Amino acid sequence: MPDAVLPSTARLLLARTARVQRDGRAPSLVAGVVRDGGLAWSAGRGDVPGPHTDVQYRLGSISKTVTAVAVLRLRDEGRVHLDDPLDRHVPGTPLGDRTVGQLLAHVAGAAAESPGAWWERAPGGPLEDLGLGEEHVVLGAARRFHYSNLGFGLLGELVARLRGRPWEDVVRTEVLEPLGMTRTTPRPVAPAAEGHAVHPWADVVLPEPEHDAGVMAAAGQLWATLADLGRFAAFLLGDTGDVLDPATLEEMAVPAGVDASAPGWSAYGLGLQVMRVDGRTLTGHGGSMPGFLAGVLVDREEGIGAVSLANTTAGLDPLVPGLLADLRTAEPRVVEQWVPAPPPVPLEALGIWFWGPGPHALRALAGGLLHLGPLPGRAGRASRFARRDDGTWVGLDGYYAGEPLRIADDHLDLGTFIFTRTPYDPDAPVPGGVDEGGWRA
Structure with a gap:
């Protein structure tokens, strides 16, 4: 178990969390900070039923990172390659010439949303029911970052076809259960918060719908508790266990597509958001679905993470980066001592x-x-x-x-x-050779 934060730090974190919940008018909000493999502090504000660490909220697009882990497990097994065209594994879509890696990094040019009724508020079905057409290829391949829920629905289908099992079964047995995330599920299991929209001009709420999104579930359907999301933050910090090779996790965090619309430096790796905040590189993912907002970010250099879950559709100021900044300031990491070591070359x-x-x-x-x-x-x-x-x-x-x-x-x-060893050494194989007259005034 991680050491709890100092009482003064706990007060600082609680004050920030309480202000975000009040000013954002979230019916409920749970948040925590992570270090040494688990939650070092957590709190719930508002109407939070039961123990605040065991109430499910919808993760939204954090589900994409879980899907990406399942895809990269297949890659590490040699079952799929990032340069494979989608058509090799999921034939018959208008995005068949776009690669698996491009879909993971949101640079495949796929439409942002699936066709038909907005999938986040309407039940979904299998891929065949989507009715994809050429109009759902909106940009050229690898031309620019374009966030695509549709792309991750297709990646979920790829996982299901290569494993011969539904996407939700694969992520449960290969990712969630091995990480100890036993309270993370594709549909809510009590105790679970009800999603709400909050009226912009009055303090009243409206329940939001919940359903099975079908093939689009891989883009945003998972529900999780704060304790489980904290465990996922520990995974992102490098505690990967047998789920993923640490080198593959590093690969996920290498920026591929840059979100030029974001204020400041923001990019996307392979199923992971990568951003520069206050001089720190943070990795993780945000999530939003009707009735819910979620976030997980880690500072791998500092060895800390922060998580938050709320049951409101919109209106919250960013909480997770602030929690990281508070923890970093109040309890800065004491780095490992330097010790002599032999060099890897003479x-x-x-x-x-x-x-x-x-x-x-x-x-x-x-x-x-x-x-x-x-x-x-x-x-x-x-x-x-x-x-x-x-x-x-x-x-x-x-x-x-x-x-x-x-x-x-x-x-x-x-x-x-x-x-x-010297500038343009004439005895070394310098391309194009070195002028025989040598250096001159």
Whole structure:
């Protein structure tokens, strides 16, 4: 069990939560912060039936992240590839030439919503009943970020067909139960909050409908408790168990599609939202359905997360980023102490290398990684690198992500770029050669 937050921190978190519930006029709101694998603080405000950590609320689009985990489990098994066209696994749709990876990152150009009555307030059926047509391909492939509920309905269908079982059975047995999320279900199981719309000009509420969304369930139908959502936050922080390889979770958080409409820096990975808030990179997902709002965000560098669930259709100010900021300020993480460690390459390979006349430093990082980048105060490209089985290195981020690095005695070969020990070393294999006259005034 995680250590509880300090009483002063609890007061700070409760004050923020109470203000958001009152000012947003949410019939009920539950919230918590996560560290060390579970809820370190939680509270309920408003009309919350039963223990506030065990009341179900609708997750909305957080369901998409659960669906993405199921898809990536198939990928890790070799059953599907991110570059596979959808038609290979779910034939007969107008989006058949769009790839699985594009659908996960919302860059497939699929329509935002499924055809017919708005799926969030109307019962749904199987894929065949949607009546998809060419008009539901609204943008070219990989042209721009365009959030698509329809795309995740199709991904849920892919999961069901490859597993030979309904989507909800797959996510229950492969994701939810292994994570201990036993109170997360596709339909509400008491105790569960009733979804409400709150009148904009009066303090009265209107019940919102609840139904089975059919094939669109994978985009937003799951219900969960605060305790279960806290467990999912711990998963996003790296406590993946046997559900997903930690490297795959890292892959999910790599931005692919940028949401240019968002204030500030906001992007989307593979079923995960990635955003920059107050100088911190946060990952997770928000959720909204008629009658409900939800959120889960984690700060992986700080090792903390925050979650919230409310039964109101709209009107709440963002709570989760503020809870993270409060916790980070009140109880900053004490980082692990530095200890000496052997470098992953000989010491003589580290130090200054030149790309043309530009000096760069190759240095060892914790965890057996290397970093190559310009000297402080100089502009240039930088990346981290991990060793591969064949003795070469591969870029993890930045300009050189995915590119191979080979280390020789007198040069570095990085995706055809040659770094040398001195600027344009004539004895190294510099592309295009070096002028025989050498450097001159």
